[in-house]
Amino acid sequence: MASTSRSERSAGASDPLRPDDHIDATPAPAASTVAQPKLGPLGYLRFFWRQLTSMRTALVLLLMLALAAIPGSLVPQRSSDPNGVLQYQRDNPEAFEVLDALGVFSTFSSPWFSAVYLLLFVSLVGCILPRAKHHLDALRSRPPKTPARLARLVGFTEQTSPADAEAALEEARATLRSAGYRVERYGDSISAERGYLRETGNLVFHTALVGVLLAVGIGGGYGYNGQRVIVQDTAFTNSLAAYDSFSPGRFFTETALEPFSVRLDDFDGRYRLDPATGVYQPTDFTAHLSTRTPGGDWVPAELKVNHPLELGGTKMYLLGNGYAPVVTVRDADGEVAFSGPVAFLPQDNNLRSLGVVKVPDGLDEQLGLLGFFYPEPLPLHDGTYTSLSPYASEASLLTLTAYTGDLGLDAGVSVNAYALDTDGLTQIAGPRAEAAALELVQGESVELPNGLGTVSFDGIKRFVSLDFHHDPTELWVLAFALLILGGLLVSLFVTRRRMWIKVVPHAEGVRLEYAGLARGEDPGLAAAVADIARRHAERLERRMNQ
Amino acid sequence: MTTATLAAYSLLAVYSAAVIYVLAFIAYVIDLARRTSGTVLAQAEPASASARTGGTAVIAPPAPTTASAARPSGRAARIGMALTVLGFVVHVLAIVLRGIANGHAPWANMFEFAVTGTAAIVGIYLVVTFLRDVRFIGSYITGMAALLLMLASMNVYVDVVPLPPPLQSGWLIVHILVAVLGTGLFALGAGFSIAQLLQARRESGASTRARFLAAFPGSEVLENLAYRVNVIGFAFWTFTLIAGAIWAEHAWGRYWGWDTKEVWTFIIWVVYAGYIHARATRGWRGAPSAWLSIVGFATVLFNFTIVNLFFKGWHAYSGL
Numbered sequence: 011m012a013s014t015s016r017s018e019r020s021a022g023a024s025d026p027l028r029p030d031d032h033i034d035a036t037p038a039p040a041a042s043t044v045a046q047p048k049l050g051p052l053g054y055l056r057f058f059w060r061q062l063t064s065m066r067t068a069l070v071l072l073l074m075l076a077l078a079a080i081p082g083s084l085v086p087q088r089s090s091d092p093n094g095v096l097q098y099q100r101d102n103p104e105a106f107e108v109l110d111a112l113g114v115f116s117t118f119s120s121p122w123f124s125a126v127y128l129l130l131f132v133s134l135v136g137c138i139l140p141r142a143k144h145h146l147d148a149l150r151s152r153p154p155k156t157p158a159r160l161a162r163l164v165g166f167t168e169q170t171s172p173a174d175a176e177a178a179l180e181e182a183r184a185t186l187r188s189a190g191y192r193v194e195r196y197g198d199s200i201s202a203e204r205g206y207l208r209e210t211g212n213l214v215f216h217t218a219l220v221g222v223l224l225a226v227g228i229g230g231g232y233g234y235n236g237q238r239v240i241v242q243d244t245a246f247t248n249s250l251a252a253y254d255s256f257s258p259g260r261f262f263t264e265t266a267l268e269p270f271s272v273r274l275d276d277f278d279g280r281y282r283l284d285p286a287t288g289v290y291q292p293t294d295f296t297a298h299l300s301t302r303t304p305g306g307d308w309v310p311a312e313l314k315v316n317h318p319l320e321l322g323g324t325k326m327y328l329l330g331n332g333y334a335p336v337v338t339v340r341d342a343d344g345e346v347a348f349s350g351p352v353a354f355l356p357q358d359n360n361l362r363s364l365g366v367v368k369v370p371d372g373l374d375e376q377l378g379l380l381g382f383f384y385p386e387p388l389p390l391h392d393g394t395y396t397s398l399s400p401y402a403s404e405a406s407l408l409t410l411t412a413y414t415g416d417l418g419l420d421a422g423v424s425v426n427a428y429a430l431d432t433d434g435l436t437q438i439a440g441p442r443a444e445a446a447a448l449e450l451v452q453g454e455s456v457e458l459p460n461g462l463g464t465v466s467f468d469g470i471k472r473f474v475s476l477d478f479h480h481d482p483t484e485l486w487v488l489a490f491a492l493l494i495l496g497g498l499l500v501s502l503f504v505t506r507r508r509m510w511i512k513v514v515p516h517a518e519g520v521r522l523e524y525a526g527l528a529r530g531e532d533p534g535l536a537a538a539v540a541d542i543a544r545r546h547a548e549r550l551e552r553r554m555n556q
Numbered sequence: 557m558t559t560a561t562l563a564a565y566s567l568l569a570v571y572s573a574a575v576i577y578v579l580a581f582i583a584y585v586i587d588l589a590r591r592t593s594g595t596v597l598a599q600a601e602p603a604s605a606s607a608r609t610g611g612t613a614v615i616a617p618p619a620p621t622t623a624s625a626a627r628p629s630g631r632a633a634r635i636g637m638a639l640t641v642l643g644f645v646v647h648v649l650a651i652v653l654r655g656i657a658n659g660h661a662p663w664a665n666m667f668e669f670a671v672t673g674t675a676a677i678v679g680i681y682l683v684v685t686f687l688r689d690v691r692f693i694g695s696y697i698t699g700m701a702a703l704l705l706m707l708a709s710m711n712v713y714v715d716v717v718p719l720p721p722p723l724q725s726g727w728l729i730v731h732i733l734v735a736v737l738g739t740g741l742f743a744l745g746a747g748f749s750i751a752q753l754l755q756a757r758r759e760s761g762a763s764t765r766a767r768f769l770a771a772f773p774g775s776e777v778l779e780n781l782a783y784r785v786n787v788i789g790f791a792f793w794t795f796t797l798i799a800g801a802i803w804a805e806h807a808w809g810r811y812w813g814w815d816t817k818e819v820w821t822f823i824i825w826v827v828y829a830g831y832i833h834a835r836a837t838r839g840w841r842g843a844p845s846a847w848l849s850i851v852g853f854a855t856v857l858f859n860f861t862i863v864n865l866f867f868k869g870w871h872a873y874s875g876l
Contacts, residue, residue: 031838065837072830076823083819083867090813094868118814226812235809282718293718315721316807327809479809487811491798498794502787533780 025529026209026506027144029065029137034530062129063136071130078126082117085109089116131223138216145209153192156199156510163510163525165539172519173550181549182511182522185542191509199512205529211500218493225490229483234258234266236478241334241351242471245273248324248478254427266480268322273300273308277331277472281359281400290359290400297328297474313474323480330475332356332363335383335408339369341463347372353473354383355428360397361385366430367410368417373462375414378430382409408467410448411440412458438462505532509542522546562657563716569650570671570709576643577678577702583636584695590630591692591771633691640698644682647675647705660719663732666864670708672732673860674701676740680785684744690781692772696747727803735796739856741789742828746853748782749846756843779842782849783835790828797821816869820859827852 028035049057061067086094095115099106113120160166171178175198182200186193191202236256240246248267250256276298281290295315300308303322313319319326334351341347347369354365367379386398387407395407413435418425425431438459439445445459455466506529514521524546526539651672655662663672681697684690719728755775757763772778800821805811812818831852834845863869 028836033836033838033841035838065833066839069830069833069837069840072826072833076826076830079819079823079826082814083816083823083863086868087814090815091868284715284717286715291718292721294724295721316725318806318809325809327807329809477809481810484805484811488802491801495791495794495798498791502791531780531783533784 026148026212027141029063029068030060031065059136062133068130068133068137071126071133074126075123075130078123079117081114082123085114087115087117089118127223131220134216135220138213138220141209142213142217145206145213148209149206153194153201153203153508156196156201156512160510160512160523160525163527165524165526165536167524167539167543168521169543169547170516170519170521171547171550173554175513175515175520177553178513178520178522178550179511181553182513182546185546185549186509186511189542189545198514199510202509202511203507204509205504205506208501208504208506208530211497211502211504213497214493215497215501218490218497221490222487222494225483225486229259229481229487231259231261232266232483233479233481234262235480237329237475238478239353239473239475240272240274241353241473242274242277244351245271246476247271253478268324269304270321270324271302272321272326272476273302274298274472274474275300275310277474279331279400283399292359292400295328295331297331313476318479323482325479327477327479328474329477330356332361332473333383333385333402333406334471334473335365335381335467336469336471337367337379337381337408338466338468339367339373339377339379339458339463340466341373342461344464345372347377347463349468351469351471351473352381353428353475354381358397359400361400362395362397366428368419368427368430370417370419375462376417376419377458377462378413378415378417378432378435379410379465380413380430380432381411383407384409402470404452406451406470408450410450410465412438412443412448412465414438414460414462505534506530507532507535507538509539511542511546559657559716562653566650566653566657567709567713569646569653570705573643573647573650574702574705574709576639576646577698577705580636580639580643581695581698581702583632583639584691584698587630587632587636587691588695588768588771590632591768633694636694636698637685637691640678640694641682643698643701644675644678647671647678647701651675654716657716658719661729661732663736664719664723664728665714665717666712666860667708667714669732669736669860670704670712673736673739674704674708676736677701677743678740680737680740680744684785690748693744693747693751696750697744700743722807725803725806727799727806731796731799731803734792734799738789738792738796739860741785741792742853742856745782745786745789746850748778748785749849752778752782752846753843753850756846775842779835779846782846786828786831786849786852790825790832793821793825793828797825815871816863816867817859817871820855820863824852824855824859827855 025034086092086098088095098115099110109115113122117123157163173181179195179198179200183193183195186200186202189204191204192206193200193202195201234257236253238246238252238254246252248270250264250267274297278294278296278298279292280294282293283290297313299311299313299319301311301319301321302308311319313326313328315328332354334353336349336351338349339347348367352365352367354363356363361383362385363383365381365383367377367381369377369379382395384395384397384407385400385402387395387405388398389395395409413430413432415435417435418431437443440447443459448456448458448465450456450465450467452467452469455464457464508527508529510523510525512523514523522543524539524543526535528535651662654668654671658664658668662668678697678701681690681694751769751772752775754763755769755772755778758769759775773781800818801811804813804818827848831845831848834840834848864871
């Protein structure tokens, strides 16, 4: 392909513009590398720009991007697995120091990863801008002049026809046009070119890549996501203070929060027992919600995994679910110190769940309860329990280990509501205390040791943990992604080719010559020329018979 | 029939398909051996012709003969082909039975994906054979299919279980099916690239050992074949990425979160993007781009095996 014939080179103006080292580009004259003039500052800039926008640089940057992404899969990432990062820090404190300094735990926002992709995109923009301008010009240009000798080109075919030259040319033009070619007559020949869409697709593909990058960046800046646990029969109103955890984008302002409310009315979890293993496999989770937008009434809605619910630009996802036993703690006089449902986090498929009740006020001492909830309890040999199924009933059991001491809630630092730091606390009921752990079924009440008061288990509610997500540019990202796919398909599967039909007057009619020229990958060119020749002959014959 | 019986029959069909592929592999290897002895005779002719001219020192190695397009196919190749088709039919039967036993698309865990993925590799090979004669690569395809099927059914087999709620989505069918097809195309592309590298070595005179290559197409033809297959694979992979992102948005609330599987899917995409650019870059066409095609398929296999089994992430659906 590098050995271009003269006709080809003269016709190069309508070819897509390519970087110098592209395989289809005309090589730069060799002389320029021999006697290089001194480069001024502008010259150096131009030199570096040319280097940056060359195919080779783009290729090396692509391969570097692939390599740079690998660490992001080898160690846990802060963005997707923050607990994994903490775990890594505990397990390998020394390696963690080094890796963290390198930014490996947030690979995809690290300076080196950003540098690679930003350079890649600069290189990309530097490539597509001149190409787009060139292509716009090419779209308005005429197909190139017919080469003098077609016999040297691909798929050269000859045939004769008794038709006259003008008729043959007219039919040649029609044949090529109906095959999607842009045609131009030069003397006794038709020059045709098709496949401009290939370059268009290519440009759309690369431009859409930039579009995705921009849309993702903007969406990340203005979007937010937050998590919240909602217990049955309680409502959540979308405001910053109401979230359990919240991560806003850089340009997020609180006014972006739509003031809607969500209430959990009921939750339905279905499971199927696998007889071979005795394990329950979940088959369906449905949260029955009511939602309300300002000025409206409560509207019932269903939320399932894989089926997010949209409320005024914010999407809601069902992340988790579990049981929330209703626990009431009273002091020795029967005054309520704590009462309400407590979300217990599931520990296995059968919803053996772990939860914490903290009672900082109202009793003689601060009280912490570390509890397990068993929907269908089964006693084990060691005195503990397990759960036989995820379905709760009258028999569902709540066991509580009780601690007294400073719960650390007064220090003003945020504490995990689902964990109890037992260091510095005194166990008053449980395996390491005189009194045994407290065990209750629904409706029961038991005495706390030391005359502290009583604990009762008053009922069972469900809870769900929801993820709220707002991304203003999500649809833009999708649109650009589809443009990427469309542009790719067009640029890969539309073939760009030239075709010529020459009419040479002849004793008993005309001799017709056909030939093609590939512009890029074109394995089917010879067959395409033969097809055009056949269709042209058919048209001519039909014309003669009329 | 009960679910367990159906699943057992399905597994039996998987084993049968693997055995048939092994037989097909043997037939293809015999075909390659036959081609070798046939071309030795063909090569004797130009060698004696150059000897007759005499006098001039021959620096360049004798130009390798390349099989003519109209070479009649040997009986071994035809047997290999027939066995491949038979194996494929049994293989598809295994997938259908598994699907009926499951009650959902049979590619929801690692075992099922392996069975479907190998079927895609063989199926795409059969489709390409229909368009042009690429049976020279049959031993690679059937050998790989048999090996993967055996490894999958012995090491990662899991019983039929209900589809967990996160996988209950139409995107399961689309996203995984397209990924499976892309994998099949990349497998074939890597095969052509390996053949291309071997052939290029022979053409440059660096190696004369692999004589069966004389019956292969020239390295440029192989390169074009690899390119066309990989490019279609790349389009499929792009769609896999987009479909996966849409599904992730529905199931997890974000379309992209650099989960380990997402990272590797991205790496594969970038490697193949690099491959396509390499082929259009002066100095990178030929062997360097062929290596990228092979590295690309290696990352696909890595993503499917090592990442599935040893990396932590949200795509934890190996079922193990």
